[in-house]
Amino acid sequence: MKKTLIAAAVMAASSVAFAASNVTLYGVLDGGVQLSKTKGSANVVSFDSGNFMGSRWGIKGVEDLGNGNAVGFQLEQGFNMDSGHASSSARAFHRISRLYVNGSWGEIGFGRFGSLSSGTGPYSLLDSWGGSLLATSFGGTNAWDTIAGNTGRVNNALVYVTPNFAGFKISAMYSNGVDDDTNKWAKNQHYYGIGASYAAGSLKSSLIFDVRDNKGNNGTYEITEKAGTDDVDIANKVKKAIYSVNYGLSYNFGPITPQFGYAFTTQADVASQHTFGLSATAPVAGGEAALGARYVFGKLDGQLKRECEADGDETKYRLLTINAMYKYNLSKRTSVYGYAGWTDGSKLYKDTGKIGNWFTGTAINSNGYSVAFGLVHSF
Numbered sequence: 001m002k003k004t005l006i007a008a009a010v011m012a013a014s015s016v017a018f019a020a021s022n023v024t025l026y027g028v029l030d031g032g033v034q035l036s037k038t039k040g041s042a043n044v045v046s047f048d049s050g051n052f053m054g055s056r057w058g059i060k061g062v063e064d065l066g067n068g069n070a071v072g073f074q075l076e077q078g079f080n081m082d083s084g085h086a087s088s089s090a091r092a093f094h095r096i097s098r099l100y101v102n103g104s105w106g107e108i109g110f111g112r113f114g115s116l117s118s119g120t121g122p123y124s125l126l127d128s129w130g131g132s133l134l135a136t137s138f139g140g141t142n143a144w145d146t147i148a149g150n151t152g153r154v155n156n157a158l159v160y161v162t163p164n165f166a167g168f169k170i171s172a173m174y175s176n177g178v179d180d181d182t183n184k185w186a187k188n189q190h191y192y193g194i195g196a197s198y199a200a201g202s203l204k205s206s207l208i209f210d211v212r213d214n215k216g217n218n219g220t221y222e223i224t225e226k227a228g229t230d231d232v233d234i235a236n237k238v239k240k241a242i243y244s245v246n247y248g249l250s251y252n253f254g255p256i257t258p259q260f261g262y263a264f265t266t267q268a269d270v271a272s273q274h275t276f277g278l279s280a281t282a283p284v285a286g287g288e289a290a291l292g293a294r295y296v297f298g299k300l301d302g303q304l305k306r307e308c309e310a311d312g313d314e315t316k317y318r319l320l321t322i323n324a325m326y327k328y329n330l331s332k333r334t335s336v337y338g339y340a341g342w343t344d345g346s347k348l349y350k351d352t353g354k355i356g357n358w359f360t361g362t363a364i365n366s367n368g369y370s371v372a373f374g375l376v377h378s379f
Helices: 002-018 302-310 356-361
Strands: 021-038 044-049 056-066 069-080 096-103 105-114 153-161 168-175 191-200 202-214 222-225 232-235 240-250 257-267 269-284 287-300 316-329 334-347 369-379
Touching: 287 302
Parallel strands: none
Antiparallel strands: 021 044, 021 056, 021 369, 056 069, 069 096, 096 105, 105 153, 153 168, 168 191, 191 202, 202 240, 222 232, 240 257, 257 269, 269 287, 287 316, 316 334, 334 369
């Protein structure tokens, strides 16, 4: 009898603790086959992880502090489902590692997470507008920005999100060191972002301004001639700040949801560019279909522009991308999808790998196509 009472007391205590601090294990598994072809290269068939949604697992929890306040945490790790390897060997929870407190006054969070314009994570504002539709999925045929910098995840970050004022929210984010903050403040690479979002009924919109000051890097772009060619080679040393503005708008008409997005990104002595996105989603044959188009045009600037002009290279670039996807839900947690994307680049983008290697260190599929089929399961 005494043991029964003790066991009941332990179970009761555990129930109270669990109710006060709710911890959840969650995840996404995305596996599929992708066929891609770039101008001047052979067809590539690969089994890929995270074509549509990045494969991940995570733990999150919330504790009620009373008076409408709560403290929570989230730890999220990405992995490659086709190999079992972690997406990042350098970090245990490289997607999200955050602690936050919220209440009627808003929310304060700190740790590692996506920037306001990253299109990923709990504080990104891009998922409230349609320009990001399909823009962060399916590899190089659908990269959103050519000038990399403000669309990634940041370490040592602090964010504040206001309460909802008749559909409006303001978000402000600061990173004391995008990679690390072990140097003196002036030598750390910082991120600053501020954005406004609005959601009411069928209308969603957002406006974001963010900056990465690149103070943590030594020197400017180092430009030299590649051996045996007239092409310039640029070491990834950037000191000039990257500025970006993003705007998006979407409206749900019921049977169809059209979405528009615009982004302007500039970096002195490197390039400035404009990106327009237009897309729509609609229910089709029991599933959901999405169709999108993206147009990028930009021009090189400063030392990089002068060097290219001296070599007779193009200093402007254009890129058109058209893509479509269909998703069918087999259950509440499992979906199958199919995707097709096509890109066509002109001017500097005619050289498939050149502009991608300059800006990001990775060749961009600026002339080619990709087709993918896959399965997504969430838990």
